[in-house]
Amino acid sequence: MESRILLVGIGNCGRADDGLGWAFIDKIQSSLPENYDFEYRYQLQIEDAELASKYQTVIFIDAHNDSFEKGFVFKECFPQATASFTTHELAPESVLYLTDSIYDKKPKSFTLGITGVNFCLAIGLSGSAEQNLLNALDFFIIKMHLQPIKTIT
Amino acid sequence: MSQKLVIDPVTRVEGHGKVTVHLDENNRVQDAKFHIVEFRGFERFIQGHPYWEAPVMVQRLCGICPVSHHLAAAKAIDQIVGIDPEDLSLPAQKIRKLLHFGQLFQSHALHFFYLASPDLLFGAESNPLKRNVVGVAMEYPELAKKGILMRKFGQEIIKMVAGKRIHGISTTPGGVHKRISAKERAYFLDGNEIPSVDTMIEWSMEIIDFIKSYHISNKGFLDSFASYPSGHLGLVNKENGFLELYDGFLRATDADGNITLDDINSDDYNQYFYEGVEKWSYLKFPYLKHLGRDKGWNRVGPLARINICDGIETSLAEQERLDFKAVTNGKINNMTMHTHWARLIEILYCAEMMKQLLEDDHILSNDLIRKGERRKEGIGIIEAPRGTLIHHYEVDNKDRITRCNLIVSTTHNNEPMNQAVRWVANNVLDGKPKITEGMMNQVEVAIRAYDPCLSCATHAMGQMPLELQLFDHLGNIIEEKIRH
Numbered sequence: 001m002e003s004r005i006l007l008v009g010i011g012n013c014g015r016a017d018d019g020l021g022w023a024f025i026d027k028i029q030s031s032l033p034e035n036y037d038f039e040y041r042y043q044l045q046i047e048d049a050e051l052a053s054k055y056q057t058v059i060f061i062d063a064h065n066d067s068f069e070k071g072f073v074f075k076e077c078f079p080q081a082t083a084s085f086t087t088h089e090l091a092p093e094s095v096l097y098l099t100d101s102i103y104d105k106k107p108k109s110f111t112l113g114i115t116g117v118n119f120c121l122a123i124g125l126s127g128s129a130e131q132n133l134l135n136a137l138d139f140f141i142i143k144m145h146l147q148p149i150k151t152i153t
Numbered sequence: 154m155s156q157k158l159v160i161d162p163v164t165r166v167e168g169h170g171k172v173t174v175h176l177d178e179n180n181r182v183q184d185a186k187f188h189i190v191e192f193r194g195f196e197r198f199i200q201g202h203p204y205w206e207a208p209v210m211v212q213r214l215c216g217i218c219p220v221s222h223h224l225a226a227a228k229a230i231d232q233i234v235g236i237d238p239e240d241l242s243l244p245a246q247k248i249r250k251l252l253h254f255g256q257l258f259q260s261h262a263l264h265f266f267y268l269a270s271p272d273l274l275f276g277a278e279s280n281p282l283k284r285n286v287v288g289v290a291m292e293y294p295e296l297a298k299k300g301i302l303m304r305k306f307g308q309e310i311i312k313m314v315a316g317k318r319i320h321g322i323s324t325t326p327g328g329v330h331k332r333i334s335a336k337e338r339a340y341f342l343d344g345n346e347i348p349s350v351d352t353m354i355e356w357s358m359e360i361i362d363f364i365k366s367y368h369i370s371n372k373g374f375l376d377s378f379a380s381y382p383s384g385h386l387g388l389v390n391k392e393n394g395f396l397e398l399y400d401g402f403l404r405a406t407d408a409d410g411n412i413t414l415d416d417i418n419s420d421d422y423n424q425y426f427y428e429g430v431e432k433w434s435y436l437k438f439p440y441l442k443h444l445g446r447d448k449g450w451n452r453v454g455p456l457a458r459i460n461i462c463d464g465i466e467t468s469l470a471e472q473e474r475l476d477f478k479a480v481t482n483g484k485i486n487n488m489t490m491h492t493h494w495a496r497l498i499e500i501l502y503c504a505e506m507m508k509q510l511l512e513d514d515h516i517l518s519n520d521l522i523r524k525g526e527r528r529k530e531g532i533g534i535i536e537a538p539r540g541t542l543i544h545h546y547e548v549d550n551k552d553r554i555t556r557c558n559l560i561v562s563t564t565h566n567n568e569p570m571n572q573a574v575r576w577v578a579n580n581v582l583d584g585k586p587k588i589t590e591g592m593m594n595q596v597e598v599a600i601r602a603y604d605p606c607l608s609c610a611t612h613a614m615g616q617m618p619l620e621l622q623l624f625d626h627l628g629n630i631i632e633e634k635i636r637h
Contacts, residue, residue, distance in 0.1 A: 042319065046267055046286060047301045047308070081287045094287065101290045102298050 005144075006055040006107075007038040008048070010062040017116025017129040020063040024114065027137055031146045044090040049098035053105040060092040063129075064113030071132030074139065077109040112136060156180065157624015172596050174578045175624055180585060185578035187571045187600065188434045196557045204233050204531075204548045208324050211544065211559070217263070219320050220256035220311055221537035224249060225544040227324035228400070228533030232420075233548055234326040235525020238400040244518035245328040250399050251510040252314040252323055253535065257398060258353070258503040259307025260538035261455075261496050264604040265360070266300025269493055273367060277598045278591030299356050303500075306341070306353050310507060313337050328522035338511050350508040354469065357501040361473055364494045368480075379489040379573040379599035382408030384441070386451035386565060387458040388536050389416065394463035396474075396502065398536040404461050405441065405451050410485040413441060413449075419534040422543060428560065436567045439560055450568035453540025454603060455495035460485050465498075467505035473498045489573055492602045537562050539604050566603045573599035 007028070013019030025038050032038065037055075041048070044060075052058045064073065079100045080093035092111055099105050114136045118126045125133065141148060156176040175183040195214055199207060208226040212219035227249070228238060241249075271284045274293060282288075290297040308318040313333065315321025323329050341350050348356075368375050388401035394416070403422060405414035414425060429438035429446050440449030451457065459478075465471040477498060480486070486495075510516060533544045540562030547556040577596045582588060624630055 047305050050298075050301050050305060081291070097287065098290050098297075101287075102294045102301070 002035045003056040004054070005036045005057040005059070006052065007032075007036065008041055008044070008058065008060045009038065010041045010044060010060060012042055014121065014123060016118040016120055016122040016124065017126055018063050018119050019125065020114045020116050020129055020133055021061045023125060023133055024061045024112070024136065024140075027133070027149055028140065028146070031141065031149050033146070044092065044095050046090060046095075046098060048090070048095050049102060052095055052099045052107055052109075053103035055107050058096075058107045058109045059112060060109070061112045061114070063116040063119070065116070066113075067115055068113075070135050070139070071128075072112060072114045072136040072139065074110060074112050074136075074143070077111045079106070112140065156626070157628070157630065159624065159630065172574055172600075173624065174574075174582060174596075175626075176582075177626060180583070182578045182583045185571075185575045186433060187567075187574045196559055199554055199557050201553050203552050204230055204546060204554055205326055205552075207544075207546060207554060207557075209322055212320055214559075214561075218256065218260055218537055218539070220252055220315065221535060221542055222544070223315070223322070223324060224253055224399075225533040225535045225537070225542045226546075227326075228535065229531035229544045229546050230324075230326050230533075232531035232533070233528055233546065235528055236327045236523050240523055240525065241328060242518075242520045242523055244332065244515045244520050245522070246399075247510050247513055247515045248314060248329045248331075248333060248521075249324065251333075251507060251516060252311060253399050254503040254506045254510070255307045255310025255314065257307075257538050258500060258507065259304045259311065260604075261500045261503070262300055262303040262307060264538070265493065265496060265500070266297065266304070268604070269601055270296070270300075272594075272598050272601070273371075273493070277595050278589070281590060281594065284594070299360075302348055303353060303356060306347060306350075307503075309347060310341065313340070325522060327524055330521065332519055332521060333516040335517060338516065341507070341511050350504065350511060353504040354501065354508065357497070357504045358469065361494075361497045361501060364497050365476070368494065375490040375494075376488050378595075379576045379602065380487055381489070381572050381576055382487050383569055383572065384408065384413060384444075384449070384451035385457035385460040385485065386414065386453050387461050387541055388419075388534065389462050390466075391416075396458055396462040396465045396470075396499075398458075400535070403534070403541070406461055406485060408485060408487055410460075413444060420532050422532065422534065423545070426560070428564075434567070437560075437564055438567050439565050440568075451565060452569045452603075453562050453565040454492060454538075455499050456486060456489075456492040457540065458536060459495040459498060465502055467502055467509070469505055470498055470502035473501060489576075489599060489602045492604075496604070539563055540565055563603070570600050570603055573602070 007025060009021035009025035011018045011021035013022050022040050025040060029038055060077065077092050077096065079097040081097050092109065096109055099107065115132050116129045137149060157173055159171060159173045171188045173188065174185045177183050195211065199210055202210065207230055208223050211226045212223040214222050231241065267286045271286065271289055274289060275284045311321060312318045315323040340346055343349060344352060384405055384407050386405040388397045389395065389404045390397040390401050402416035403414055403419060404416050407413050417425060425441055426439050427442050429440060431438065438450065440446050459474060465474050477494060530547050535542055542562050543560040545558040546554055549555050574596055577599050581592050581595050585592065
């Protein structure tokens with residue numbers, strides 16, 4: 001059976017570059033083969049553990065505060081028990097921990113953090129974030145052997 | 154030396170608040186307050202917008218209960234287009250109610266399984282590293298799995314009706330914009346892809362059995378912790394006084410069960426309520442005018458609703474209500490921790506109602522919208538998960554909103570939560586030589602019983618923790634707990 005892959009775009013497109021996770025999904029979805037699914041999230045929730053349990057690979061895409069040479073960072077993500085003061089925020093590691101402890105599933109997981117610079121109330125990405133997004137898309141398409149993104153002219 | 158204790162942030166609640174406790178030289182409690190310290194001003198910036206935008210805009214108040222704001226605003230906007238609740242088409246009424254019950258079901262599940270259960274399962278003074286939903290998942294994986302799937306079921310109902318789980322859109326002035334398809338409803342009935350609505354009823358009963366057993370084993374704690382006499386306010390069914398969550402009369406009782414607000418029409422709420430203000434909180438203090446600020450405040454939410462209603466229309470939840478009432482020999486229940494029990498009875502009620510509505514062919518109908526004669530004012534009142542939610546709008550002849558008043562559930566519960574904090578301060582912290590983390594968590598346990606949504610109540614934006622600080626008699630902070 002073909003491996004099922006889930007992309008989770010995290011963020012809030014009403015807060016400028018915080019929408020990088022969603023923008024990534026917007027751009028990449030037309031290039032995704034059938035074994036890919038995608039979801040948009042403001043923040044991860046506990047029930048995402050159940051969703052993750054149904055996939056062999058889960059990739060979380062989010063805006064990042066830190067700077068990186070190519071404008072993004074891609075790294076493997078492992079289950080880790082962390083506690084938060086509210087249900088409003090849950091780290092990918094915590095979701096994976098719940099996936100493991102409740103559903104006995106360990107999907108291979110990665111985070112793709114794309115550097116943003118403006119997180120104020122605004123619609124649209126900053127110029128710098130736009131460039132970082134393109135770099136991340138190029139990397140991801142090659143890494144996952146996807147078709148190039150179709151552009152509408 | 155006198156001290157002031159501050160809890161900042163209060164954890165496992167939806168929002169950012171702070172608790173301060175003032176101690177004298179002998180560590181005796183002098184004062185305790187629950188502060189809401191953020192402000193957003195939704196009522197102001199919605200002015201000038203066209204009235205039909207209100208149900209879409211106001212749900213951005215919250216990521217937990219946007220459906221409640223969406224529906225309360227929709228009911229108000231219905232009136233502006235000349236449609237009172239009873240004038241909606243039956244399909245529109247039933248689709249809205251299905252959305253509402255899905256919202257209540259998922260929100261109550263979130264609160265019980267994710268926020269409250271760690272305190273009950275591990276104890277209020279247990280290791281905080283374990284006292285959270287991750288700890289619950291480790292030690293009680295089956296319980297956690299059911300909690301997740303119950304919340305998911307409610308969210309899937311919301312997604313079916315409103316298009317997405319958070320900030321979807323279902324209503325339009327005078328109705329709803331989409332019917333339910335046979336395929337969509339089969340998803341919830343056949344149990345092929347997700348556990349069916351019958352399984353939701355079964356699991357709801359299991360979790361009520363849990364709280365009843367817990368009560369037998371922990372009667373002292375559940376019956377006494379943060380208990381105090383109060384008024385109780387909520388909607389009741391217009392025809393029979395039963396539990397009503399979508400549209401009904403407003404009823405209130407005092408702590409002994411005497412009626413203090415006698416089934417008034419929602420449109421008349423303004424004649425009966427004032428909102429007090431305090432300089433130390435952005436959250437107002439609503440109260441019944443005729444009883445005054447000191448005696449006119451009321452709890453709202455599950456405990457209040459089960460207290461004031463004359464019955465529940467679904468058979469399983471009604472039996473549970475009767476068992477619940479038997480604990481107090483039919484009298485009003487003022488035991489704060491019993492709010493969790495009442496919430497679980499409502500979970501069962503919502504599950505039964507979702508089944509009833511899903512099996513009703515009206516939801517498949519295309520008869521969705523009614524039109525009426527334009528008015529200048531609209532009032533929508535519903536029972537949100539946390540209690541009575543009031544939306545009130547006035548519009549000008551260019552269809553622009555000129556005035557907006559929102560009284561959200563947590564606002565009604567402001568004084569009750571302050572009472573609960575004072576109870577813990579006086580009964581747990583008073584006179585103790587050292588304040589432990591476990592003691593401070595008990596302050597939060599008392600607040601958590603109300604499932605407060607502080608972001609709704611103050612319309613706050615951004616990170617929303619809650620804090621605790623300890624002050625000496627000169628006003629200096631000598632201890633502060635902030636958890637992020």
